[in-house]
Amino acid sequence: MQEMANVYFDGKHYQVPSDLTIMTAMEYAGYQLVRGCGCRHGFCGACGAIYRLKGETRPHFSLACQTKVEEGMYVATLPFFPLNNKNYNIEETKPTDQVMMEIFPEIYACVGCNACTKSCSRGLNTMQYIAYAKRGDYEKCATASFDCVACGICSARCPANISHCLVGLLARRLTGKYIMPPADHTAKRAIDIAAGKFDADMATLMAKPKEEIKELYDNREIEK
Numbered sequence: 001m002q003e004m005a006n007v008y009f010d011g012k013h014y015q016v017p018s019d020l021t022i023m024t025a026m027e028y029a030g031y032q033l034v035r036g037c038g039c040r041h042g043f044c045g046a047c048g049a050i051y052r053l054k055g056e057t058r059p060h061f062s063l064a065c066q067t068k069v070e071e072g073m074y075v076a077t078l079p080f081f082p083l084n085n086k087n088y089n090i091e092e093t094k095p096t097d098q099v100m101m102e103i104f105p106e107i108y109a110c111v112g113c114n115a116c117t118k119s120c121s122r123g124l125n126t127m128q129y130i131a132y133a134k135r136g137d138y139e140k141c142a143t144a145s146f147d148c149v150a151c152g153i154c155s156a157r158c159p160a161n162i163s164h165c166l167v168g169l170l171a172r173r174l175t176g177k178y179i180m181p182p183a184d185h186t187a188k189r190a191i192d193i194a195a196g197k198f199d200a201d202m203a204t205l206m207a208k209p210k211e212e213i214k215e216l217y218d219n220r221e222i223e224k
Contacts, residue, residue, distance in 0.1 A: 002017050002018075003017070003018045003019075004016065004017060004018060005017070005018040005069050005070065005071045005072075005073070006071060006072060007025060007069050007070075007071075007072075007073045007074075007075065008073070008074045008075065009025075009026055009029060009031065009075050009077075010075070010076055010077070014029040016028050016029055016069055018068075018069060018070075018071070019068065020068065020069055021064065021065055021066065021067060021068055021069070022047075022049055022051070022062070022064035022065075022067050022068075022069055022073075022075055023047055023064040023065045025069045026064070026075075026077075033047070044063075044149040045063070045121075045148075045149030045150045045151035045152070046151070047063050047064040047065050047077070047151075048061070048062075048063060048064070048077070048078035048121060048151035048152060048153045049061070049062055049063070049064040049067070049075055049076070049077050049078060050075070050076050050077075050078060050153075051067075051073050051074060051075045051076070052073075052074045053070060053072060053073055053074075054071070054072025054073070054074075055072070061119040061120070061121055061153045061157075062121050063121045063122075063149070063151060064077065066121075078151070078152065078153060078156065083152060083155055083163040083165070083166055084104075084106065084161060084162075084163040084166070085163065085166060086103050086104065086166070088103055088170075090173050090174075090177060093170075093173075093174070094174075094178065095136075095138050095174040095175075095178050095179060096136075097136045099170075099174070100133050100134065100136070100167070100170075103170065104133075104162070104163065104166070104167050104170070106160055106161055106162050106163075107130050107133055107134055107160075107162050107167055108134060109160040109161075109162075110127070110130055110131075110134070110160050110162060111159060111160060112127065113159065114127050115154075115157040115158060115159070116130070116154035116155075116157060116158055116162070116164055117154075118157075119153050119154055119156075119157045120153065120154055121149070121151050121153055122147050122148065122149060124144065124145065124147060124148060125144060126145075126154050126164050128144055129141045129144035129145045129164075129167075129168055129171070130162065130164060130167060132144060132171070133167050133168075133170075133171055138171040138174045138175050138179060139171075139175050139179050139180075141167070141168060141171035141172075141175075142168070142171045142172040142174075142175040142176075144168075145164075145165070145167075145168025145169075145171060145172065146172070148164075148165050148168050148169075150165040150166075150169075151165075152165065
């Protein structure tokens with residue numbers, strides 16, 4: 001007999017196999033996940049979840065695709081969180097000391113509670129990369145926020161209403177466009193692609209069996 005776990009999804013009791021993730025357990029229970037999660041042909045970070053274990057009072061935060069169910073787990077999925085998005089033209093936005101104050105002034109209202117870091121589903125030091133952004137150190141902010149999947153859990157917990165993932169995104173855009181040295185070989189490759197230089201190679205590749213393509217991908221040479 002398969003071991004089962006008693007769990008609660010949005011207040012309703014279910015028995016599900018204990019080796020499932022929260023996401024697959026919800027599907028086992030009959031939920032249709034149509035919010036466009038990354039592993040459901042959408043974007044990674046859409047399956048943010050809040051859960052509490054039996055006997056505990058503090059909540060836990062995670063991605064539902066990465067966390068296994070536990071006996072007595074109470075789960076509430078995190079719906080789309082309305083982040084404080086801002087419009088800017090990256091062609092006109094420069095990495096100046098004032099750019100974050102102009103676009104995301106709320107970061108300077110950070111109270112240092114560290115709730116963002118404690119709730120990050122990826123284990124990022126979120127408060128630290130916001131501190132880098134405040135100091136105008138966009139390259140460090142970009143590096144520290146690189147693995148952010150924009151699930152929005154940190155913003156849902158922030159008393160200062162900071163849109164952390166959008167701050168990190170702006171830092172990465174500024175770093176890639178203005179701070180990092182230009183990748184001349186990439187620009188040349190784009191020109192070659194537009195000229196059709198690789199059309200024949202691409203046609204040959206697409207004609208290969210799926211398993212062979214997977215093997216080529218797994219053993220590809222990755223640029224340092």
